[in-house]
Amino acid sequence: AITSFSAQKYEESEKGYTKLIEHAHQILLFLGALQNCAPDEIAEKSKTDNLFKRSTQQKMLNDLHGALSISYTYLAMCMLKQSETQINKPTHAYLNALKWNPENNIAKEGLLHCI
Numbered sequence: 001a002i003t004s005f006s007a008q009k010y011e012e013s014e015k016g017y018t019k020l021i022e023h024a025h026q027i028l029l030f031l032g033a034l035q036n037c038a039p040d041e042i043a044e045k046s047k048t049d050n051l052f053k054r055s056t057q058q059k060m061l062n063d064l065h066g067a068l069s070i071s072y073t074y075l076a077m078c079m080l081k082q083s084e085t086q087i088n089k090p091t092h093a094y095l096n097a098l099k100w101n102p103e104n105n106i107a108k109e110g111l112l113h114c115i
Contacts, residue, residue: 001013001016001017001019001020001071001074002074004016005074005077005078008081010078010079010081010082011078011082013074013078014075014078014079014082017071017072017074017075017078018075020071021068021071021072021075024064024067024068024071025068027064028061028064028068031057031060031061031064032061034051034052034057035054035057035058035061039054040052040053065100065101066100066101068096068097068100068101069097069098069099069100069101069104069107070097070101070104071097072093072094072096072097072100072107073093073094073097073104073106073107073110075090075093076089076090076091076093076094076097076107076110076114077090077110079093080110080113080114087114090110090114091111091114091115094107094108094110094111094114095111097110098111
């Protein structure tokens with residue numbers, strides 16, 4: 001997606017970011033389900049990162065929130081770069097970027113630009 005964006009292939013990049021966001025949401029649901037399971041005592045005692053260790057899951061969730069915020073930001077930028085774009089879609093994408101990371105200054109500036 002970022003390669004397409006850099007090559008100014010915005011429609012292709014938009015599709016890539018949309019697919020990336022869909023996959024990230026699926027991973028988010030999976031990690032959320034893992035968080036609701038009883039902790040794995042063996043994994044918790046491990047000194048290494050382990051998918052079933054709560055601290056590892058929380059780190060992955062935090063990283064995923066950041067990745068979603070960046071992906072929605074680039075999705076909005078792709079939409080704005082295309083001709084005949086509608087303003088509601090990029091605005092929605094910027095709002096989603098801020099949902100996942102309220103400190104995302106690029107999304108804040110983009111949202112102001114849309115307004």
